[in-house]
Amino acid sequence: MTIITDKIVFGGKSFAKINGKSVFIPYAIPGEQLEIEIVKSKNDWDEAKIIKILKPSPSRITPPCKYYEECGGCNMMHIESSMQKKLRMEMLYEVFLQNKIELGKDGNGGNIEIAEGNDFNYRCRFQLNNGGLCKRESNETIQIDECLCAEKAVNDYLKSTAFTERPKGRIHIFGSERIISEKKVIIEEQKEEFSNKTSQRIIGNKKKKLNLKSNNYFAGTVQNETNCVTLRLGDKDLSFDARGFFQSNLNVFEKVINLIIENLHSGETVLDMYSGCGSISVFLAKKFNKVLLVEHNRDALVYAEKNMSGINHVSYGLSGKNWVENCSNSEGKIDACVVDPPRLGMEKEVLNYLCKAKIKQIAYLSCNPATQARDCKKLLENGYIIKKTYLCDFYPNTSHIESLLILEQKSENGD
Numbered sequence: 001m002t003i004i005t006d007k008i009v010f011g012g013k014s015f016a017k018i019n020g021k022s023v024f025i026p027y028a029i030p031g032e033q034l035e036i037e038i039v040k041s042k043n044d045w046d047e048a049k050i051i052k053i054l055k056p057s058p059s060r061i062t063p064p065c066k067y068y069e070e071c072g073g074c075n076m077m078h079i080e081s082s083m084q085k086k087l088r089m090e091m092l093y094e095v096f097l098q099n100k101i102e103l104g105k106d107g108n109g110g111n112i113e114i115a116e117g118n119d120f121n122y123r124c125r126f127q128l129n130n131g132g133l134c135k136r137e138s139n140e141t142i143q144i145d146e147c148l149c150a151e152k153a154v155n156d157y158l159k160s161t162a163f164t165e166r167p168k169g170r171i172h173i174f175g176s177e178r179i180i181s182e183k184k185v186i187i188e189e190q191k192e193e194f195s196n197k198t199s200q201r202i203i204g205n206k207k208k209k210l211n212l213k214s215n216n217y218f219a220g221t222v223q224n225e226t227n228c229v230t231l232r233l234g235d236k237d238l239s240f241d242a243r244g245f246f247q248s249n250l251n252v253f254e255k256v257i258n259l260i261i262e263n264l265h266s267g268e269t270v271l272d273m274y275s276g277c278g279s280i281s282v283f284l285a286k287k288f289n290k291v292l293l294v295e296h297n298r299d300a301l302v303y304a305e306k307n308m309s310g311i312n313h314v315s316y317g318l319s320g321k322n323w324v325e326n327c328s329n330s331e332g333k334i335d336a337c338v339v340d341p342p343r344l345g346m347e348k349e350v351l352n353y354l355c356k357a358k359i360k361q362i363a364y365l366s367c368n369p370a371t372q373a374r375d376c377k378k379l380l381e382n383g384y385i386i387k388k389t390y391l392c393d394f395y396p397n398t399s400h401i402e403s404l405l406i407l408e409q410k411s412e413n414g415d
Contacts (some may be wrong), residue, residue, distance in 0.1 A: 001018065001035070001036060001037075001038075002033065002034070002035050002036075002054065003016040003018060003023065003025075003033070003034055003036055004016065004031065004032070004033050004034075005025060005028045005029065005030050005031060005032050005034065006030060007030050007090070007094075008029075008030055008087045008090065008091060008399075009024065009091065009094070010091050010094065010095055010369075010370065010399075010401075011399055012026070012075045012076055012091075012398070012399025013025060013026050013028070013047075014026075014028035014029060014030055014032070018046070021044070021045065021046060022044065022045040022046070023036070023038070023045070023046045023047070023048050024045065024046070024047050024048070025047075025048045025049070025050060026047075026049070026075065027050060027069065027075070027078055028050060029056075029057035029059055029060055029078075029079055029083075030057070030087070031057055032053060032054075032055060032056055032057050032060070033053075033054040033055035034050050034051075034052070034053055034054060035050070035051040035052040035053075035054060036048040036049065036050055036051060037049055037051050057079075057083075059079050059080040059083035060078055060079065060080075061078060061079065061080050062078075063077040063078050064077070064148060065077055065147075065148050067133075067142055067144060067147075069136070070135055070136065070142060071133055071134075071135065071136065071142055071144075072133065072134045072135060072136040072137070072138075073133065073147075073149065073398065074149065074397040074398050075397075075398055075399055076397050076398055076399055077397040081119050081396070084396065084397070085114060085116065085391075085393060088391055088393065088399070088401055089112050089114065089391050091369075091399065091401055092112060092369050092389075092391055092401055092403055093112065095369045095370050095373050095401075096109075096369070096373045096376070098373070099373040099374060099376070099377045100377065101373060101376060101377060101380065101386075103386070103389050108380070108385060108386040109386040109387070109388065109389035109405070110387075110388065110389065111389075112389045112390070112391055113388070113389065113390050113391070114390065114391045114393055115252055115255045115256050115259060115390050115391070115392050115393060115404070116252065116255075116393040116396075117249060117251040117252040117255070117393070117396075118251065118396070119396040119397065120148050120149060120396070120397075121148070121149070121150065121151055121152060121155075122149060122151065122248075122249045122251060122252070122396065123147070123149045123150050123151060123154070123248045123249060123395075124150075124151045124153070124154065124174055124175055124176040124178075124248055124249075124250055125172075125173070125174050125246060125247075125248040126147075126150065126154060126172075126173045126174075127170055127171070127172055127173075128166060128167070128170070128171045128172075128173055129141050129169075129170055130166075130168050130169065131143070131163050131164075131166030131167070131168065132144050132163065132166075133147070143163045144158060145158055145159055145163075146158055146159060148397075149395075149396075149397060150175075151175055151176050151177065152177065153175035153176055153177055153179070153184040153185050154173065154175035154185065156175075156184075156185070157173070157175060157185045157187075167187065167188070171187060171188045172187075172188040172242050172243045173185065173186070173187055173188070173242070174186045174229050174242040174246070176231060176250060178231040178232050178233070178250055179229060179230065179231045180230045180231060180232060180237060181230070186227065186228075186229050186242040187242075188227060188242055188243055227241050227242045227243055228240075228241060228242070228303075229241070229242050229246070231250070233250060233253070233254055233257070233279070234254055234257065234258075234283065236282050236283065236307075238277065238278075238279055238282065238307050239277070239303050239306050239307060240276075240277040240279070240300070240303045241277075241299060241300070241303065244276075244277070244297070244299065244300055244303075245276060245300075246276075246277070246279065247279070247394065248394065248395070249394040249395065252392060252393060252394050253279075253394070256365065256390070256392050256404055257279075257280060257283050259388075259390060259404060260280065260283075260284075260338060260363045260365070260404070261283055261284070261286060261287060263361075263363065263387075263388060263406045264284075264287055264336050264338075264361055264363060264406075265287075265335075265336070265360070265361060266287045266288065267287070267288055267289075267335025267336055267360075268288065268289050268290065268333070268335055269288060269289070269290045269291075269292065269331065269332070269333065269334050269335055270284045270287070270288040270290075270291055270292070270334070270335060270336045270337065270338065271292045271294070271331075271334050271336070271337040271338070271359070272284060272291060272292065272293050272294070272337075272338045272340075273294050273320055273323075273337060273338065273339045273340070273341070273346075273350060274294065274295060274320065274339065274340050274341045274342070275293040275294060275295045275300075275301075275304060275340075276295060276297070276300045276304070276340070277300045277301075277303035277304050277307060278293060278303070278304035278305075278307040278308050279307070280338055280340065280365075281293050281304065281307070281308060281311075281313065282307050282308060282311065284338065285308075285311045285312070285313075287336075288335065288336070289312060290312045290313065290314070291308070291311065291312070291313040291314075292313070292314050292316070292331060292334070293308070293313060293314070293315045293316065294316045294318060294320055294323045295315070295316070295317065295318075296317070296318060296319040296320075296322075298317040301315055301317050314331070319347065320341075320346065320347045320349065320350035321347045321349040321350065324347075324349045324350055324352075324353045325349065328353060328357075334357065334359050335359070335360060335361070336359060336360060336361040336362070336363070337354065337359045337361070337362045337363070338362075338363045338365070339354075339362060339363070339364045339365070340365040340366070341366065341371075342367075343367055343368040343371065344368075344371060345366070345368065345371025345372060345374060345375050346371075346375050351375055351378055351379075354379065355378060355379060355381075355382035355383075356382075358383065358409055359409070360408065360409050361406070361407070361408050361409075362379070362384065362405075362406075362407040362408075363404065363405075363406055363407075364376070364404070364405045364406075364407060365392070365402070365403075365404045366402060366403055366404075366405075367400075367402050369401050369402075369403050372403060372405065376405060376407070379407055383409055383410050384407045384408065384409060384410070385407065385408060385409075385410050386405055386406070386407055387406045387407065387408050388404075388405070388406040389403065389404075389405055389406075390403060390404040390405075391403055392404055
């Protein structure tokens with residue numbers, strides 16, 4: 001059958017209607033006339049594949065990657081770069097509109113701005129599966145010798161290490177010219193656990209033992225230096241475990257951190273909820289006298305202590321829920337909050353706390369705008385307004401969207 005695609009939707013597929021039923025088409029671009037075939041049919045939607053492109057979009061290009069459509073990574077490399085960015089901004093706008101938040105209207109967010117970097121050679125963090133990458137919608141492995149999105153250090157490893165000589169299983173690899181050592185690629189070594197014997201509250205470099213029944217507060221030392229990555233970001237050296245989470249696009253991450261710092265007003269105390277290894281916390285110290293870190297992953301918190309050395313801070317090895325229920329009343333007034341939750345968004349206890357605490361400013365960084373929009377809807381209902389909206393373009397050539405919102409409490413006159 002023949003269709004003309006309407007718009008792109010969250011996830012990167014284009015959308016059309018056939019006899020009132022929604023049809024989603026991967027690798028299509030809005031406005032194209034296509035001959036398609038239905039490959040999956042549900043009660044209220046279908047998925048189709050392109051049989052023939054009858055009238056291509058002016059933005060359609062030949063993908064430069066030899067693995068494209070086979071690899072499970074990129075899904076927008078067939079679209080010219082500026083159009084890709086436009087479509088990702090449209091996806092972000094639509095996600096918030098579904099939650100009845102119209103960005104740019106009613107004082108919310110203004111125009112969507114973009115934090116962007118290179119379209120290629122930007123990604124430093126990979127998971128290799130038996131030495132390669134997974135095929136799309138499959139557990140099969142593609143034997144790659146290069147990834148166009150990878151940083152040079154990663155590609156140097158892929159080109160110089162035969163597929164048969166790469167570690168088997170699921171292995172983490174981190175490679176960047178920003179790494180502060182001659183070795184620019186860290187390959188996951190045999191896992192060792194971090195020390196978890198001491199129950200402590202950590203204030204700056206001083207450690208005060210608490211009489212706790214469980215390890216609600218945590219301090220420890222890095223036990224496996226072979227997986228430790230130390231790199232330069234801005235004017236700071238940051239350390240973390242190659243097996244754990246760290247942003248994959250360092251150039252854009254640096255820009256996003258600068259946006260957070262630029263938009264937050266100076267104050268006494270800032271809360272970094274879901275702080276990870278402290279990659280944002282270390283920069284918040286430029287604007288605030290004390291930084292509160294809340295992170296349930298105590299392995300990451302070990303590195304946060306290393307990164308925050310010499311900075312006035314308090315680290316909590318707790319979930320956001322437990323921090324709200326047990327510790328939030330002990331810290332007094334908080335002037336600003338940075339939130340960078342997992343894909344599920346904020347825990348309801350954290351969201352309820354922010355609604356009640358009336359913290360003046362919130363910088364909300366998200367890897368899932370759908371849950372971010374859901375959370376923001378409640379914040380707006382409780383007196384906040386979106387002052388700035390940024391598309392954080394961490395992953396060019398893909399439909400993956402991350403976003404940064406700066407929210408402020410409305411003043412008494414409603415501004």
